[in-house]
Amino acid sequence: MKTDNQKAWFLVLPVLVLVAFSAVIPLMTVVNYSVQDTFGNNVFFWAGLEWFDQMLHSERMWNALGRQLAFSSIILAIEIPLGVFVALNMPKKGFWASFCLVVMSLPLLIPWNVVGTIWQIFGRVDIGLLGYTLDALGIDYNYTQGFYAAWTTVIVMDVWHWTSLVALLAYAGLQSIPDAYYQAAKIDQASRWAVFRYIELPKMLGVLMIAILLRFMDSFMIYTEPFVVTGGGPGNATTFLSIDLVKMALGQFDLGPAAAFSLMYFLVILVISWVFYTVMVNLDRRDAK
Numbered sequence: 001m002k003t004d005n006q007k008a009w010f011l012v013l014p015v016l017v018l019v020a021f022s023a024v025i026p027l028m029t030v031v032n033y034s035v036q037d038t039f040g041n042n043v044f045f046w047a048g049l050e051w052f053d054q055m056l057h058s059e060r061m062w063n064a065l066g067r068q069l070a071f072s073s074i075i076l077a078i079e080i081p082l083g084v085f086v087a088l089n090m091p092k093k094g095f096w097a098s099f100c101l102v103v104m105s106l107p108l109l110i111p112w113n114v115v116g117t118i119w120q121i122f123g124r125v126d127i128g129l130l131g132y133t134l135d136a137l138g139i140d141y142n143y144t145q146g147f148y149a150a151w152t153t154v155i156v157m158d159v160w161h162w163t164s165l166v167a168l169l170a171y172a173g174l175q176s177i178p179d180a181y182y183q184a185a186k187i188d189q190a191s192r193w194a195v196f197r198y199i200e201l202p203k204m205l206g207v208l209m210i211a212i213l214l215r216f217m218d219s220f221m222i223y224t225e226p227f228v229v230t231g232g233g234p235g236n237a238t239t240f241l242s243i244d245l246v247k248m249a250l251g252q253f254d255l256g257p258a259a260a261f262s263l264m265y266f267l268v269i270l271v272i273s274w275v276f277y278t279v280m281v282n283l284d285r286r287d288a289k
Helices: 009-035 051-057 057-086 095-109 112-122 129-136 147-175 179-187 192-220 224-227 241-251 255-288
Strands: 036-039 045-046
Touching: 009 036, 009 255, 036 224, 036 255, 051 255, 057 147, 057 179, 057 192, 057 241, 057 255, 095 192, 095 255, 112 129, 112 147, 147 192, 147 224, 179 192, 192 255
Parallel strands: none
Antiparallel strands: 036 045
16 A cells, blocks of 8 residues: 655745745734724724725725736737747847847846836936937927826836846747747748747747736836836826835835735735636646647
8 A cells, every 4th residue: 555755745844934934924914904903002903894995995096006007018018029029030049049048138137226227317318318319309208207208118117127038938938849840831831920820829828828927927016116217206107006005004104004905916916817827727738638
């Protein structure tokens, strides 16, 4: 009779303890704040679901959610096709393939706050190359005062920073395609579009779903870059959910509403990520058949 060896759990135990301290315990603290209120001096009293009800009826939160969804949708609509296009046009072998991979990886190595600082300086009219050039061309560009200028700057900054990730993932998917597929397509005189539609795209679907999941999660939680560049302005134009949450928690010190806000924020990300994961699993099952 075969018995299962349970000793492997001892190897996982350190990871579980680490996750408990780094994730579960802080999460329980947030849950605790979300159902209580305080007047200071570390004295709390029960508030129930009052903060959740307040947030659900908060126009401020819904406006921030709308801006966040719009930003994430625009980012995905630009970066996924652009990343695939770049991957399709990268060399497959040789020195230039390695060179392109290194160049594409460089933006991913730059810390988020540095990216925000770079684009903050880059867009300034007085010392920034972009701002000065647009001003010289007679284009009114001021990301600290103009709604469209602020949004354009934040979007272009994110596209510059993260399109490389999509391109590298798509490139990995393309590299897994056997040469026999291309040879068969060449024999059949398939068009370039047919090769992409029936050979390359199906092989990239798995990695593209991973790219969409990663980019959605990151764009939906974006904070540092827009905060450094615009500070959430002009007005509330680029005040996304994360920026609004920090203002509520640290700026106004409304811990109860902020805790409820953060839990709802977490659940939205969790649900949408679960949807993406389910789609990925179904694609893998379909390909396995």
